Amino acid sequence: MVKALVARGATAELSVEDVELPEPAAGEVRVRVRAAGVCHSDLSMINGTVSPEFPLVLGHEAAGVVIAAGAGVTRVAVGDHVAINWSPACRECWFCRRGEPWLCVTAEGVSSRPRGRLADGTPAHVTLGVGALAEEVVVGERALITLPRQLPLAEAALMGCAVLTGVGAVRNTAGVGPGESVVVLGLGGVGLSAVAGARLAGADPIIAVDVSPEKEGLARACGATEFLLSDKGLPKAIRSLTGGRGADHVFECVGRAATIRTAWQSARRGGNCVVVGMGARDDMVSFSALEVFHFARSLTSSVYGSADADHDVPLIAAAALDGSLDLGALVTHRISLADVPEAFERMRRGEGARSLVLFD
Known part of the structure; x- marks a missing residue:
C-alpha cells in the first residue's frame, strides 16, 4: 500500500x-x-x-x-x-x-x-x-x-x-527568436515557465501580465522585463511598450475566451497568438471576418508545448x-x-x- x-x-x-x-x-x-x-x-x-x-x-x-x-x-x-x-x-x-x-x-x-x-x-x-x-x-x-x-x-x-509546456510553447510552437517581443498572459506555473522560456530565447521585451500585483516579483525573477496588470486597457499598454505595433508573440496561459481575445488584440499585425491554457468547451471566443483578414495574425494552440x-x-x-x-x-x-x-x-x-x- x-x-x-x-x-x-x-x-x-x-x-x-x-x-x-x-x-x-x-x-x-x-x-x-x-x-x-x-x-x-x-x-x-x-x-x-x-x-x-x-x-x-x-x-x-x-x-x-x-x-x-x-x-x-x-x-x-x-x-x-x-x-x-x-x-x-x-x-x-x-x-x-x-x-x-x-x-x-x-x-x-x-x-x-x-x-x-x-x-x-x-x-x-x-x-x-x-x-x-x-x-x-x-x-x-x-x-x-x-x-x-x-x-x-x-x-x-x-x-x-x-516547464515542458511553457518553454515548449515559446521554443517549439512559436519559435521565438532573439530580440522579438513577447507577452505572457497568466502567471501560474505554465505562464512563468513561458516567461523563463522567453528569456532563454533572448526575447526583448518580455511583458508579463496577471490580475494579481503580487505576481510581479515572480515574473521578474523568471525573466520578465515589464509587468502589467490585466485590465481593459491592456492591448493599448502593450502597444506602448512595443513601438505602437503590439507584440510579435503573445502567449495566453489562462484558458478563457476573454483572455484569448485580449491576447489576440495585443499581437501586432502579422504577429502570433498562442493559446496555452486549456479552457471550457462552452466558453466561446469570436473574431470578425474582417479583422482576421486585416491583421494577418496567426492563432494557434500549444498542446504540451x-x-x-x-x-x-x-x-x-x-x-x-x-x-x-x-x-x-x-x-x-x-x-x-x-x-x-x-x-x-x-x-x-x-x-x-x-x-x-x-x-x-
Missing part, C-alpha cells in the same frame, strides 16, 4: 488514502516519487472541465527514482533518477510518424486510466495514466526520461508538465544545470499531500506559482 491523494467524485472532498498498486507488468516500471507538482490540469479533473473516472488518484507531474522494473524493460534501470512524461508517444501512429508526438493518438481524450485498488477493494483510476500525487506510481517505461544525478529531483518534477519530451526534457535539464533556467523560481510552496486542497484554493484565487509536494 502507498499513500495517495484520492478524489472519490467531482464534488467530494479530497483525502489521503491507502492505494494498492499492481506489480510492474512487462514493459512497466515502479517509481518512488520524490516530488510532484500540483497542476491546474489536476484541478480540471475535479471541477468539471474534464470527466475522468472515479475514484481517482490525482497528479501527473513528478520525478523520482526507479525501484522496480517488469520484464523486458530496457529504457531505465533500478536506481535511475527519472522525470515522468504523462503523454508518452507511441512512435507508431500517424502523428508520431509525422513528427508530432505531442498529438499521439494514445493520449488523445484520455483523462484517467484504471490502475490499482483502494484499501476497501474499490478499483481506482489514475490521472492521465500516472496518478503522481502518491508515494509511488507504476507506469510504462516510455513514460520515463532519465535525469542527471546532479539535478535536484524536487524541482525536476516540474519538467514533466509546467509542441514538445517531444524525449528530446526536450534533456535540453531543459541541461539549462537547469548550467544556470540559464532557474527551476526553483517557479516554486512558491513546498507542501505535503494533505496540503494539496489548500494548494487548489490558492490556484483558484490566483495566488503563488507552483506548489510542490515533497516526499521523503
Whole structure:
C-alpha cells in the first residue's frame, strides 16, 4: 500500500488514502516519487472541465527514482533518477510518424486510466495514466526520461508538465527568436515557465501580465522585463511598450475566451497568438471576418508545448544545470499531500506559482 491523494467524485472532498498498486507488468516500471507538482490540469479533473473516472488518484507531474522494473524493460534501470512524461508517444501512429508526438493518438481524450485498488477493494483510476500525487506510481517505461544525478529531483518534477509546456510553447510552437517581443498572459506555473522560456530565447521585451500585483516579483525573477496588470486597457499598454505595433508573440496561459481575445488584440499585425491554457468547451471566443483578414495574425494552440519530451526534457535539464533556467523560481510552496486542497484554493484565487509536494 502507498499513500495517495484520492478524489472519490467531482464534488467530494479530497483525502489521503491507502492505494494498492499492481506489480510492474512487462514493459512497466515502479517509481518512488520524490516530488510532484500540483497542476491546474489536476484541478480540471475535479471541477468539471474534464470527466475522468472515479475514484481517482490525482497528479501527473513528478520525478523520482526507479525501484522496480517488469520484464523486458530496457529504457531505465533500478536506481535511475527519472522525470515522468504523462503523454508518452507511441512512435507508431500517424502523428508520431509525422513528427508530432505531442498529438499521439494514445493520449488523445484520455483523462484517467484504471490502475490499482483502494484499501476497501474499490478499483481506482489514475490521472492521465500516472496518478503522481502518491508515494509511488507504476507506469510504462516510455513514460520515463532519465535525469542527471546532479539535478535536484524536487524541482525536476516540474519538467514533466509546467516547464515542458511553457518553454515548449515559446521554443517549439512559436519559435521565438532573439530580440522579438513577447507577452505572457497568466502567471501560474505554465505562464512563468513561458516567461523563463522567453528569456532563454533572448526575447526583448518580455511583458508579463496577471490580475494579481503580487505576481510581479515572480515574473521578474523568471525573466520578465515589464509587468502589467490585466485590465481593459491592456492591448493599448502593450502597444506602448512595443513601438505602437503590439507584440510579435503573445502567449495566453489562462484558458478563457476573454483572455484569448485580449491576447489576440495585443499581437501586432502579422504577429502570433498562442493559446496555452486549456479552457471550457462552452466558453466561446469570436473574431470578425474582417479583422482576421486585416491583421494577418496567426492563432494557434500549444498542446504540451509542441514538445517531444524525449528530446526536450534533456535540453531543459541541461539549462537547469548550467544556470540559464532557474527551476526553483517557479516554486512558491513546498507542501505535503494533505496540503494539496489548500494548494487548489490558492490556484483558484490566483495566488503563488507552483506548489510542490515533497516526499521523503
